[in-house]
Amino acid sequence: GLSEEESNGVNLMEFSDEILLHILSYVPCTDLVLNVRRTCRKLATLCLDKSLTHTVLLQKDYKVNKDKVKQLMRDIGKEIYQLNMAGCYWLPSSTIDHVTRCKNLVKLNLSGCHITSLRLSKMLSTLQHLRSLAIDVNPGFDASQLSSECKATLSRVSELKQTLYTPSYGVVPCCTSLEKLLLYFEILDRSREGFMLSGQLMVGESNVPHYQNLRIFYARLAPGYVNQEVVRLYLAVLSDRTPENLHAFLISAPGSFAETGATKNLLDSMARNVRLDALQLPKAWINGSGLLQHLKFNNPFYFSFSRCTLSGGHLIQRVINGGKDLKSLTSLNLSGCVHCLAPESLFRKAEDDIDSNILESLVVSCCNLRHLNLSAAHHHSSESIGNHLCQLLSRLKHLLSLALPVCSITDVAASVEKPPTTPNLVPQTFGRKVRIGIQTYPRNLGDQANQKIESSVFWALMGSLRFLETLEIIGSSFSSAMPRNEPAIRNSLPPCVRAQSVGDSEVAAISQLTYLQSLTLAQLPNILTGSGLVNIGLQCQHLRTLSLANLGMMGKVVYMSALMDMLKHCKCLRDLRLEQPYFCAGAQFFQALSHCSSLQRLCIVSRSGTLQSDAVMSFMANCLEVIMCHMFMGESLTVCKNLQQSIVRSFQAERPALNVVIFPLLHEDLTEVIRDVPMRHLDEITLFKSRVAEEPPNLWW
Numbered sequence: 162g163l164s165e166e167e168s169n170g171v172n173l174m175e176f177s178d179e180i181l182l183h184i185l186s187y188v189p190c191t192d193l194v195l196n197v198r199r200t201c202r203k204l205a206t207l208c209l210d211k212s213l214t215h216t217v218l219l220q221k222d223y224k225v226n227k228d229k230v231k232q233l234m235r236d237i238g239k240e241i242y243q244l245n246m247a248g249c250y251w252l253p254s255s256t257i258d259h260v261t262r263c264k265n266l267v268k269l270n271l272s273g274c275h276i277t278s279l280r281l282s283k284m285l286s287t288l289q290h291l292r293s294l295a296i297d298v299n300p301g302f303d304a305s306q307l308s309s310e311c312k313a314t315l316s317r318v319s320e321l322k323q324t325l326y327t328p329s330y331g332v333v334p335c336c337t338s339l340e341k342l343l344l345y346f347e348i349l350d351r352s353r354e355g356f357m358l359s360g361q362l363m364v365g366e367s368n369v370p371h372y373q374n375l376r377i378f379y380a381r382l383a384p385g386y387v388n389q390e391v392v393r394l395y396l397a398v399l400s401d402r403t404p405e406n407l408h409a410f411l412i413s414a415p416g417s418f419a420e421t422g423a424t425k426n427l428l429d430s431m432a433r434n435v436r437l438d439a440l441q442l443p444k445a446w447i448n449g450s451g452l453l454q455h456l457k458f459n460n461p462f463y464f465s466f467s468r469c470t471l472s473g474g475h476l477i478q479r480v481i482n483g484g485k486d487l488k489s490l491t492s493l494n495l496s497g498c499v500h501c502l503a504p505e506s507l508f509r510k511a512e513d514d515i516d517s518n519i520l521e522s523l524v525v526s527c528c529n530l531r532h533l534n535l536s537a538a539h540h541h542s543s544e545s546i547g548n549h550l551c552q553l554l555s556r557l558k559h560l561l562s563l564a565l566p567v568c569s570i571t572d573v574a575a576s577v578e579k580p581p582t583t584p585n586l587v588p589q590t591f592g593r594k595v596r597i598g599i600q601t602y603p604r605n606l607g608d609q610a611n612q613k614i615e616s617s618v619f620w621a622l623m624g625s626l627r628f629l630e631t632l633e634i635i636g637s638s639f640s641s642a643m644p645r646n647e648p649a650i651r652n653s654l655p656p657c658v659r660a661q662s663v664g665d666s667e668v669a670a671i672s673q674l675t676y677l678q679s680l681t682l683a684q685l686p687n688i689l690t691g692s693g694l695v696n697i698g699l700q701c702q703h704l705r706t707l708s709l710a711n712l713g714m715m716g717k718v719v720y721m722s723a724l725m726d727m728l729k730h731c732k733c734l735r736d737l738r739l740e741q742p743y744f745c746a747g748a749q750f751f752q753a754l755s756h757c758s759s760l761q762r763l764c765i766v767s768r769s770g771t772l773q774s775d776a777v778m779s780f781m782a783n784c785l786e787v788i789m790c791h792m793f794m795g796e797s798l799t800v801c802k803n804l805q806q807s808i809v810r811s812f813q814a815e816r817p818a819l820n821v822v823i824f825p826l827l828h829e830d831l832t833e834v835i836r837d838v839p840m841r842h843l844d845e846i847t848l849f850k851s852r853v854a855e856e857p858p859n860l861w862w
Contacts, residue, residue: 174201217243219246238263252274294332295321296322297323297325302331315336323344338371346383350387389418437461492532502550514542529559551618551619557626570667572618638655642826665690680708706735728753745770751773762842781811
């Protein structure tokens with residue numbers, strides 16, 4: 162009695178176990194164990210296969226709650242060897258108690274989870290096989306509460322990632338076998354009560370971390386002098402004796418982080434005793450010194466000289482050894498290095514043309530680069546034929562992520578000969594909105610091609626990087642309206658003159674990137690309609706993260722119609738960040754956004770922007786996967802608070818991970834509100850920054 166369609170169909174259960182296991186590997190572990198395995202006997206057996214239970218990833222399973230974790234640990238706890246709960250900020254601290262069932266754990270990531278000293282001690286006392294650990298150290302942490310059994314476990318840990326929210330050594334002194342140490346300093350300079358904090362550690366804390374076996378040292382500092390004070394205490398031991406096996410030394414510090422006698426001794430010792438594979442230093446430690454000339458490298462895979470005044474000449478001579486083979490290098494961060502493609506920096510202006518020979522040497526020597534960041538600088542190509550930056554970069558066929566300044570992608574002839582079109586002559590300033598009429602734009606790639614010759618250097622570059630997954634095109638003078646730990650910026654610098662011709666056709670060229678997953682566009686002044694966005698929505702079906710900031714004129718959102726058309730095609734989009742003055746988050750926008758069925762996180766930053774509360778509530782009701790809604794607009798504090806409370810009251814029970822922040826962008830208490838945002842959201846989407854080659858690949862999980 163079966164229909165022809167049913168009789169000719171394939172039963173899923175007829176597939177081999179190998180194929181079924183591969184399919185099941187894409188299902189969240191909580192669903193496998195708590196739901197799928199209860200459907201039939203065959204799946205009940207397969208769902209408990211070691212290949213599926215060996216590693217459990219809960220870090221972005223926003224639907225998991227305490228009860229699900231408890232049941233999961235009860236059912237398969239003994240089979241779990243690697244457990245990642247990073248960023249599960251919504252789970253109560255008592256959830257950690259259930260991890261004690263995982264007796265065979267080797268790797269455990271609890272970054273972003275609430276955990277006290279006593280709970281940590283109880284848990285680690287039972288995990289005798291643990292070798293890799295990631296935790297947060299919050300105010301109130303007391304190492305004296307750690308039991309002897311806990312310290313015994315820590316003594317066997319060889320990999321430690323520690324995020325510090327208070328001045329402390331955390332568990333570092335207990336980890337006597339450390340080979341990899343990752344430190345994230347997120348200590349604020351002031352308490353909630355407004356008192357200045359000190360970088361001095363708690364009385365009684367051990368000041369002797371054990372670094373003798375250390376191979377990788379990484380420290381990332383948030384802005385603030387306290388973070389600098391504390392990291393110097395961690396480095397003090399290294400300066401006395403540099404580990405012989407050290408092969409990666411990385412310190413990421415914003416702003417000015419002055420070199421001291423102790424750090425100079427450390428660097429001198431490194432130059433004498435170790436050969437490095439990865440290097441990142443604060444700009445003050447490199448600028449004006451001959452350090453790079455003395456450091457020795459083995460088979461380097463990562464370099465970051467972000468914001469250094471390193472010239473192209475020094476880069477080629479001291480780092481790339483005069484253009485010798487450097488095929489091992491896979492990730493290079495030159496963000497903010499304004500002179501890195503020029504032979505010298507002494508008499509050079511930041512806007513002068515680059516030396517194509519230096520870039521060519523870089524491309525030839527580092528032919529296996531997968532991640533390259535050249536943002537936050539003016540990299541202007543000369544009129545020499547065949548030597549444009551885009552033409553040279555097209556040789557890097559292995560690139561997976563790329564960050565470029567807007568002014569670097571323009572055709573030289575176009576930027577010199579063609580003045581901006583009439584609509585773009587509207588002043589790029591804030592003030593009264595300018596009515597320029599109804600915008601029209603081509604609806605498909607063919608129409609766009611008719612407007613722009615596809616032989617442009619950027620079009621060719623996009624065509625040659627077919628496997629690129631992450632692309633950032635950011636104006637060299639762009640700064641976000643909401644920097645870290647500071648009031649919102651009210652004025653922005655004008656775009657580079659060379660960038661004035663970059664607009665819709667360049668954005669359309671990006672649609673050639675079939676495998677694109679993450680796209681950032683900031684300060685593209687010649688966006689007139691946003692037509693290229695529609696092409697991206699149609700062609701880039703793997704797009705998961707989209708960040709748009711200050712596109713076109715600043716007094717009007719000229720690309721709104723195109724953006725709404727684009728969103729209707731973005732079925733895989735999970736993260737959306739929009740930063741644009743006068744943005745109207747109204748019913749039409751949220752209706753279009755509702756087509757993004759996979760959307761999880763939304764952030765809108767808009768000076769003088771407006772929102773419609775009813776439209777936001779309707780959107781939240783329709784998009785069931787959304788767990789983060791951050792809006793920093795021009796509305797009043799009362800409107801923002803009422804909407805935030807309504808969202809939390811209506812959806813928190815069904816979405817345990819829901820995080821809502823709706824607040825006036827220019828309010829004086831913005832920084833106090835920001836400090837309560839979970840670090841996962843703050844670091845990944847809310848704060849604007851370039852993320853290409855920010856860290857070495859595969860630094861942690």
